Structures are given as structure tokens and as C-alpha cells.
Amino acid sequence: DVKVTQSSRYLVKRTGEKVFLECVQDMDHENMFWYxxxxxLGLRLIYFSYDVKMKEKGDIPEGYSVSRxxxxxxxxxxxxxxxxQTSMYLCASSFIGQGGANVLTFGAGSRxxxx
Amino acid sequence: xxxxxxNSPSLSVQEGRISILNCDYTNSMFDYFLWYKxxxxxxxxxxxxxxxxxxxxxxxxxTVFLNKSAKHLSLHIVPSQPGDSAxxxxxxxxxxxxxxxxxxxxxxxxxxx
Numbered sequence: 001d002v003k004v005t006q007s008s009r010y011l012v013k014r015t016g017e018k019v020f021l022e023c024v025q026d027m028d029h030e031n032m033f034w035y036x037x038x039x040x041l042g043l044r045l046i047y048f049s050y051d052v053k054m055k056e057k058g059d060i061p062e063g064y065s066v067s068r069x070x071x072x073x074x075x076x077x078x079x080x081x082x083x084x085q086t087s088m089y090l091c092a093s094s095f096i097g098q099g100g101a102n103v104l105t106f107g108a109g110s111r112x113x114x115x
Numbered sequence: 116x117x118x119x120x121x122n123s124p125s126l127s128v129q130e131g132r133i134s135i136l137n138c139d140y141t142n143s144m145f146d147y148f149l150w151y152k153x154x155x156x157x158x159x160x161x162x163x164x165x166x167x168x169x170x171x172x173x174x175x176x177x178t179v180f181l182n183k184s185a186k187h188l189s190l191h192i193v194p195s196q197p198g199d200s201a202x203x204x205x206x207x208x209x210x211x212x213x214x215x216x217x218x219x220x221x222x223x224x225x226x227x228x
Contacts, residue, residue, distance in 0.1 A: 101166070
């Protein structure tokens, strides 16, 4: 069973603070992702990584950065947290499933509140 | 510009009946479609997928139908069970960027006992 573990389930931070969200997967997947989930907007891709030290911007990268120093670990960094970054953050890793579908396995999520 | 749309935010059905969740897309370049289920306080879990070369894929109580001409897919759950109560997301990807899934906004399904 693939496990994607997000280190913090709930965080409360103040505006301007630097925030680190950590994610670890244990199945040697090449691809890792950070999404945020907001009501009425579904899941939106922030960044993804297809290899160690490789990253690409998703649809909403502004205000975020990422780090992938090891294959199993993908970190999301909010350099200076703002209230509009209050959200549920979901990390995922992926393999290519039956027929070529890219099947993501998600962690349980990290709910961040920025005051 | 939402490329994947789930126009029904919620759906309520009786236990034992059929649940039909709908999803529309605008980009004809999408070639894979997936459904995810999400319980509160958990991450989404993969449910079923379909390639654009097919029009139907079945897995137990779950069937996904794809109508390419209408750019529409649907998830059928038969029979519905209370444990199916969750938020369902459809997602799509393109052949030249299969790692990138575009998600819909989700439909909350409630199955009443």
C-alpha cells in the first residue's frame, strides 16, 4: 500500500510567517505534487516534481516554492504567509496506472489557517 | 476558465438506488479521465479511470461512461450504500502532460439509509 504522509494535519500561522509543509512517500514514485483544495474550486495544482531537484509550476504557484532534495520527500514553502493562503493542502505522488492513466495517491492533507 | 466542471455541488439518493454523478469538460485534448472519492479529514482516493478510446469502464458497483462528442462523463454507483457518502471529484489529463490532472470542483453525495 502506497503511503503519502504529510507531517502536519493542522497549522495556525500568522501573516508574514514562513511556513514549511512536509510530505514523504514510501513507494519510490518519480512524481510528486502539491495541490490546494478550496470550497467550490476543487483541487488546484501548485507545483509538481518529476525527479529529484526538478520542479515545475502548476496553475497557482504564486506565493509558493518547493524543494525536492530526496526522491521520497517534497516540501511546500510559503515564504511569507498571507490570509488568502488559508486552505487545505494536499500532497500526492503518482505512478502510471493501467492503460497509461496517471494515478495520484494523496496524503491526508494539511489544513493551514493564516491569521 | 474551468476546463473540468461538475455543475451539481450536491446529490442525495436513497440507499440501494443508483447514484449518477456528472462531469463536463471543455478541452478536446483530454485523453484520460479519473474519479476520486474524498471523505472528510482524508485525502482523495482513486476510484476508477477511463481512457478516451473507450466509452465505458466498470469496476464492481462503479461504472464510468464517456461521451466524447458531448464532452461529458458520468459515474454510476449501483446500488448506492451509505458508505458511499463522500465528495466525488472528476479529473482529466492530456496525453502531452499526463502527469498534470485538472480537477473539477466536486459533488457531495449523500446516500440516505
